[in-house]
Amino acid sequence: xxxxxxxxxxxxxxxxxxxxxxxxxxxxxxxxxxxxxxxxxxxxxxxxxxxxxxxxxxxxxxxxxxxxxxxxxxxxxxxxxxxxxxxxxxxxxxxxxxxxxxxxxxxxxxxxxxxxxxxxxxxxxxxxxxxxxxxxxxxxxxxxxxxxxxxxxxxxxxxxxxxxxxxxxxxxxxxxxxxxxxxxxxxxxxxxxxxxxxxxxxxxxxxxxxxxxxxxxxxxxxxxxxxxxxxxxxxxxxxxxxxxxxxxxxxxxxxxxxxxxxxxxxx
Amino acid sequence: xxxxxxxxxxxxxxxxxxxxxxxxxxxxxxxxxxxxxxxxxxxxxxxxxxxxxxxxxxxxxxxxxxxxxxxxxxxxxxxxxxxxxxxxxxxxxxxxxxxxxxxxxxxxxxxxxxxxxxxxxxxxxxxxxxxxxxxxxxxxxxxxxxxxxxxxxxxxxxxxxxxxxxxxxxxxxxxxxxxxxxxxxxxxxxxxxxxxxxxxxxxxxxxxxxxxxxxxxxxxxxxxxxxxxxxxxxxx
Ligand SMILES: Nc1ncnc2c1ncn2[C@@H]1O[C@H](COP(=O)(O)OP(=O)(O)O)[C@@H](O)[C@H]1O
Ligand SMILES: [Mg+2]
Numbered sequence: 309x310x311x312x313x314x315x316x317x318x319x320x321x322x323x324x325x326x327x328x329x330x331x332x333x334x335x336x337x338x339x340x341x342x343x344x345x346x347x348x349x350x351x352x353x354x355x356x357x358x359x360x361x362x363x364x365x366x367x368x369x370x371x372x373x374x375x376x377x378x379x380x381x382x383x384x385x386x387x388x389x390x391x392x393x394x395x396x397x398x399x400x401x402x403x404x405x406x407x408x409x410x411x412x413x414x415x416x417x418x419x420x421x422x423x424x425x426x427x428x429x430x431x432x433x434x435x436x437x438x439x440x441x442x443x444x445x446x447x448x449x450x451x452x453x454x455x456x457x458x459x460x461x462x463x464x465x466x467x468x469x470x471x472x473x474x475x476x477x478x479x480x481x482x483x484x485x486x487x488x489x490x491x492x493x494x495x496x497x498x499x500x501x502x503x504x505x506x507x508x509x510x511x512x513x514x515x516x517x518x519x520x521x522x523x524x525x526x527x528x529x530x531x532x533x534x535x536x537x538x539x540x541x542x543x544x545x546x547x548x549x550x551x552x553x554x555x556x557x558x559x560x561x562x563x564x565x566x567x568x569x570x571x572x573x574x575x
Numbered sequence: 576x577x578x579x580x581x582x583x584x585x586x587x588x589x590x591x592x593x594x595x596x597x598x599x600x601x602x603x604x605x606x607x608x609x610x611x612x613x614x615x616x617x618x619x620x621x622x623x624x625x626x627x628x629x630x631x632x633x634x635x636x637x638x639x640x641x642x643x644x645x646x647x648x649x650x651x652x653x654x655x656x657x658x659x660x661x662x663x664x665x666x667x668x669x670x671x672x673x674x675x676x677x678x679x680x681x682x683x684x685x686x687x688x689x690x691x692x693x694x695x696x697x698x699x700x701x702x703x704x705x706x707x708x709x710x711x712x713x714x715x716x717x718x719x720x721x722x723x724x725x726x727x728x729x730x731x732x733x734x735x736x737x738x739x740x741x742x743x744x745x746x747x748x749x750x751x752x753x754x755x756x757x758x759x760x761x762x763x764x765x766x767x768x769x770x771x772x773x774x775x776x777x778x779x780x781x782x783x784x785x786x787x788x789x790x791x792x793x794x795x796x797x798x799x800x801x802x803x804x805x806x807x808x809x810x811x
Contacts, residue, residue, distance in 0.1 A: 399717035414730035
């Protein structure tokens, strides 16, 4: 069962996705019918406040979380109708990067990037080639023998990106990938994501609470609020004319921050 | 030579006498032998059991509620027995296995019965130290569960696993001294027979030296190994 669905609208198609958690007997509805359509090769931003359910949404895409109902279709494959083995194969086409990097501290940069290639069962020389290519893309060729703990935050995220890209995935899920980095490093990581998007055509779902990140990197975006998408569209339009309360609130905070930064001499 | 009628310094001097060590050394090797074999058994079975009860937890890699509850209950049962009672309980088991209820091999059964469950719990707490994010990262790459266990979970927690094993070995050494009273021989046996029953306190002193040296050596080895790994990974 490959779960083929004819003529998908977008490359990444999420429909009426619902997910709730039960915490100490209380039902917490986190996603209450989220629908999204991401074009192939797009960088699509999902913005929302902390606790809005952004991570849950991302984790439903590669099935780290199993939704209660709805559908997630990636490149024509229904992610919710896969056996464990098929799911693992599909996950190799969907890279993921994290706010906390989640690198393996027991492994060198080389071994970290090699991990997904080993999962795929490649030969030693293929792994070596894959690791070196991915390291080259993120500009870390000279750090291959280093251990992650000795790297800066930006370098760690570069390793995370190389590891996520090593298998040349079609989709990259970025869950707050720049949220623990300083502004300058954030910019360089976003620049890198735009580069790999251009170079490999990888579709990126960029999840963040940072306005700047979306504004800088995303062509299209959506606002996640109260478990539903309250606003979506071309980034420029959403920014210039927000409709939802979160959208408006974001814009106001954004404007205030800009003022403060300018008063304080800028960043 | 007793402390009751001899000055402390005299007893101390006598404890380094060659005749004392002629009695002590064979016993020390017996203790080492028991410790070594029991540690090996503890490492293999305690480790496997520890991994099993960790990954079968409800939020684990391979959830198996019934197995987890049963194994946890059994471990707690064994763990609730004081070492002395465990030694007595294992006497009939040893008779069944080795045909006699005394001697070093019989003692090793009691040591293992006591320390395997203990080390399993230590392993569990070490493995739980891993951040969930690393496991999720591996999952997001399509990694199978066995690979996650052996290539992520164990290597990431190795320094902690080593330190935990050091604790287990030290416990085995102290328990093997206790088992000496019950026909296992070794340092514990010498300490009780000479030091307690015959008031030969210089022998008791020598026993203390041996135990202290062995425990210090084990602790040093464990600390060094785990520190070297952390250094290599640039974590300290
Ligand atoms: N595994 C879980 N169990 C219980 N509650 C969860 C779980 N994952 C997320 N939540 C809850 O769901 C809500 C949304 O979380 P999350 O998706 O992480 O938000 P965001 O990434 O937007 O900050 C939070 O209130 C969080 O506490
Ligand atoms: Mg989040």
